[in-house]
Amino acid sequence: MKFTLALASIVSSAIATLPAIEVKGNAFFDSDSGDRFYIRGVDYQPGGSSNLTDPLADKDICSRDIPYFKDLGINTVRVYSVDNTQDHDDCMKLLDDAGIYLILDVNTPDASISRHDPGCSYNHNYLQQVFATVDMFSNYTNTLGFFAANELINDVDSLYTAPYAKAVVRDMKKYIKARNYRSIPVGYSAADVSQVRGELADYLNCGNDSDARIDMLGVNDYSWCGQSSFTISGYKEKVALYDGFSVPIFLSEFGCNEVSGSRPFTEIGSIYSTQMSGVFSGGLVYEYSEEGSKYGLVKIDGDSVTTLTDYDNLKKEYSSTSDPTGDAGYTENNDFSECPTGWNFSITVPDTPSKAEDYFKNGVASDAGNGFDADTQGSCDDDTYEVSTTVGGSSSNSSKTDDSSATASGSAAKTALSSSASGSASSSASKSSKGAAPEIDVVKYSWTTAFLVVAAGFFM
Numbered sequence: 079m080k081f082t083l084a085l086a087s088i089v090s091s092a093i094a095t096l097p098a099i100e101v102k103g104n105a106f107f108d109s110d111s112g113d114r115f116y117i118r119g120v121d122y123q124p125g126g127s128s129n130l131t132d133p134l135a136d137k138d139i140c141s142r143d144i145p146y147f148k149d150l151g152i153n154t155v156r157v158y159s160v161d162n163t164q165d166h167d168d169c170m171k172l173l174d175d176a177g178i179y180l181i182l183d184v185n186t187p188d189a190s191i192s193r194h195d196p197g198c199s200y201n202h203n204y205l206q207q208v209f210a211t212v213d214m215f216s217n218y219t220n221t222l223g224f225f226a227a228n229e230l231i232n233d234v235d236s237l238y239t240a241p242y243a244k245a246v247v248r249d250m251k252k253y254i255k256a257r258n259y260r261s262i263p264v265g266y267s268a269a270d271v272s273q274v275r276g277e278l279a280d281y282l283n284c285g286n287d288s289d290a291r292i293d294m295l296g297v298n299d300y301s302w303c304g305q306s307s308f309t310i311s312g313y314k315e316k317v318a319l320y321d322g323f324s325v326p327i328f329l330s331e332f333g334c335n336e337v338s339g340s341r342p343f344t345e346i347g348s349i350y351s352t353q354m355s356g357v358f359s360g361g362l363v364y365e366y367s368e369e370g371s372k373y374g375l376v377k378i379d380g381d382s383v384t385t386l387t388d389y390d391n392l393k394k395e396y397s398s399t400s401d402p403t404g405d406a407g408y409t410e411n412n413d414f415s416e417c418p419t420g421w422n423f424s425i426t427v428p429d430t431p432s433k434a435e436d437y438f439k440n441g442v443a444s445d446a447g448n449g450f451d452a453d454t455q456g457s458c459d460d461d462t463y464e465v466s467t468t469v470g471g472s473s474s475n476s477s478k479t480d481d482s483s484a485t486a487s488g489s490a491a492k493t494a495l496s497s498s499a500s501g502s503a504s505s506s507a508s509k510s511s512k513g514a515a516p517e518i519d520v521v522k523y524s525w526t527t528a529f530l531v532v533a534a535g536f537f538m
């Protein structure tokens with residue numbers, strides 16, 4: 079008898095996967111234990127935004143780093159961009175084995191909503207890329223959630239793009255349902271723009287169409303610097319601001335580096351306390367690797383990883399801070415938000431591009447992803463964007479006929495987008511958030527100065 083049990087447990091542990099994380103009210107829960115789940119994580123972007131790398135497509139990269147994630151004691155990583163032409167089974171399995179969940183941004187530099195021309199960039203070719211990424215990650219139980227966009231709105235002037243963020247959220251939620259995937263939360267990661275902080279959150283979570291409301295909100299917040307406090311940092315005001323919000327909120331980036339010497343990460347004590355837990359569900363430190371902007375916890379050189387003092391400080395804080403016990407003040411039945419009134423543009427969520435309706439019915443082709451080459455921002459007009467591509471051995475042939483072989487039409491598409499609006503997007507991104515955004519603009523300008531394209535909505 080004993081032998082049988084032991085054998086059974088070996089067999090089951092060999093195929094065990096992490097229990098899915100579910101949203102209930104304004105908190106996350108472990109679907110197996112029923113316990114509240116708090117994100118304890120880091121933003122994982124080796125290579126930074128200037129050397130776009132999919133760390134989950136390369137077993138050498140993820141297996142180099144996962145031991146450090148375990149040592150830090152984290153349970154989640156956020157990855158900003160993946161290559162949807164690559165296989166992710168190995169790294170997702172290694173993360174799963176290490177007890178680590180993934181929050182994934184679904185955009186790539188040129189397949190994202192453009193802050194300059196959101197209407198054009200919101201097209202079926204774009205959605206096809208997003209859905210190909212959703213297809214790829216939906217079957218992993220350790221996919222905690224998807225971000226439909228990151229910092230698309232990064233100042234007051236770009237607020238008018240918010241209906242497009244809702245449109246992408248809606249389309250992803252509809253697609254996940256239509257494909258019968260697990261109910262994976264879809265959210266938005268917000269830049270900390272003080273003038274619109276509350277109204278934008280409410281807008282993303284308002285309206286009678288439940289598909290067009292976010293399932294979770296990430297806020298990129300660098301307000302706690304050094305030896306601060308719940309009150310001095312402004313965390314207290316944010317708890318008050320978001321009190322009553324109906325879905326989970328967490329810090330999708332934190333870790334102010336405006337300190338002399340190393341970051342003490344004393345905010346950990348606050349984030350995982352009952353002062354915050356009624357409204358917030360943990361957060362992710364920006365960022366795992368040092369990429370030149372002094373936010374790294376480790377320095378990477380080829381295969382070797384060197385931990386920095388920030389790493390030691392963070393590890394110490396995590397290990398001495400446990401999650402609050404019990405429900406910790408979560409609320410189950412808050413109403414969704416009221417839509418803001420008095421905005422100087424239409425808040426109507428745009429309809430799904432008609433050609434994308436087919437994706438809900440038939441899915442996208444298994445080879446629909448174009449990875450980091452995907453370039454859909456300028457494909458607002460199907461006729462001009464159309465390029466002939468071979469539809470190879472796919473099970474869903476209708477969706478692929480006018481697909482982007484993105485790079486082929488890339489520069490034509492970019493000329494249509496040329497504008498001077500890009501400058502403000504990049505400069506305000508660097509003010510409103512310490513994310514990696516500004517760098518990608520600089521790189522893009524130097525490559526395509528003639529076109530001045532801004533890849534808004536991606537990393538900014």
Ligand SMILES: *[C@@H]1O[C@H](CO)[C@@H](O)[C@H](O)[C@H]1NC(C)=O
Nearest residue numbers: 124125128129130131132139
């Ligand atoms: C970019 O990242 C890859 C993978 O980590 C690395 O092999 C390559 O050397 C990097 N390139 C530059 C220019 O840093």
Ligand SMILES: *[C@@H]1O[C@H](CO)[C@@H](O)[C@H](O)[C@H]1NC(C)=O
Nearest residue numbers: 093095213214216217218219
């Ligand atoms: C999804 O995962 C299950 C269980 O791990 C597996 O049996 C199934 O084949 C997977 N489906 C796809 C489409 O990969």
Ligand SMILES: *[C@@H]1O[C@H](CO)[C@@H](O)[C@H](O)[C@H]1NC(C)=O
Nearest residue numbers: 234235236237238421422423
């Ligand atoms: C709305 O008003 C704000 C501030 O008054 C301004 O910055 C923004 O550009 C306006 N947006 C539109 C779409 O007119």
Ligand SMILES: *[C@@H]1O[C@H](CO)[C@@H](O)[C@H](O)[C@H]1NC(C)=O
Nearest residue numbers: 284285286287288416417426
């Ligand atoms: C939303 O639903 C409520 C209740 O059914 C209704 O009173 C309201 O007019 C609806 N709002 C919109 C914008 O459709």
Ligand SMILES: *[C@@H]1O[C@H](CO)[C@@H](O)[C@H](O)[C@H]1NC(C)=O
Nearest residue numbers: 440471472473474475476477
């Ligand atoms: C391909 O498209 C044709 C015409 O729309 C359809 O009859 C056929 O069943 C499709 N094949 C597959 C494999 O989906």
